[in-house]
Amino acid sequence: MATHSHQLHQGDSLRDAAARRMAERGEQWTDMRAAVFDALAGFDKPASAYDIAEAVSKSRGKRVAANSVYRILDLFVGSNLARRVESANAYVANQHPGCLHDCIFLICDTCGQATHIDNDKLSGGVREAAEGAGFAEVRPVIEVRGRCGDCS
Structure with a gap:
């Protein structure tokens, strides 16, 4: 198997790498984006936008709409912070957001x-x-x- 090297992040390191990646792309790392990313990174398997919205709602103490989460997830996928698992309509956090690959x-x-x-x-x-x-x-x-x- 052909491979390439990249740094895997987890926990605070992953969150910091995600925030840096957003800044590199000229995007703001807002509290809501951070909350969505933290929720996504907290799942141990692919999570739907509804799963993430529920987790963010619980952590923030107020309801967060899934359509808001979808918009943020689209931004994350475009910024290489998340990957979409098409067949499951779910997402996973990219543990190496600085590395663009298939x-x-x-x-x-x-x-x-x-x-x-x-x-x-x-x-x-x-x-x-x-x-x-x-x-x-x-x-x-x-x-x-x-x-x-x-x-x-």
Whole structure:
């Protein structure tokens, strides 16, 4: 498997890296964005906007609408702070927001856990095929469904 190096963040380090990434993109790191990011990073598997809205509502003591969370999640995906697991309509925090690369998710049909892996050979083949078909700025997202090692 082809790999590249990147620094993985967690906890306060992840939050700081996310705030830096937003600043690099000229975006504000507001209290609401921080709350949404903290909630997203707190889940151990992909979370829906509704899951995140509920968690933020509990932590802030007032209702937060899912449509507000969706807008923030769209910004996070565009800023490389989060990844969208398309088949689950859910999101995961990107533990290396300073590293832009393709996504390959291994998704467990039993427990819902999503594991992110890098394989430049596989995603590179998809990228080459898409570029050959005339697509520009290709960024593959590949999802493989099955059972994780714990559920097998």
